[in-house]
Amino acid sequence: MATFRPVCRADEVPEGRGRSIVVDGLGIAVFRDSGVFHAILGRCPHANGSMGDGWVEDGEAVCPLHMWRFKLSSGRCTTVRGQSLHRFACEVRDGEIWVAV
Ligand code: FES
Numbered sequence: 001m002a003t004f005r006p007v008c009r010a011d012e013v014p015e016g017r018g019r020s021i022v023v024d025g026l027g028i029a030v031f032r033d034s035g036v037f038h039a040i041l042g043r044c045p046h047a048n049g050s051m052g053d054g055w056v057e058d059g060e061a062v063c064p065l066h067m068w069r070f071k072l073s074s075g076r077c078t079t080v081r082g083q084s085l086h087r088f089a090c091e092v093r094d095g096e097i098w099v100a101v
Contacts, residue, residue: 002088003100007099008030018053023099026042028088033056040088041075070085088101
């Protein structure tokens, strides 16, 4: 059963960028897209690129290594069919980002 956990302050994630966080040893990438926060698994399925070092384009997280793209709304990869990243529920409470892990 997933439990919401505080992971970082909202103002630590710039608009259009990602941030890497670790919760209970699990690497997660948090993104801010037009003021809305999203959390997906932090390692790209292609070659373990750090998604948290990536950025947002057209509602998709872009891996910084070879530019695979993942829909922030679902985690589905739009570069290679059948690939995806787990998406975590994510919300802001009093300026803090909480992720359900
Ligand atoms: S490691 Fe992410 S696209 Fe290659």
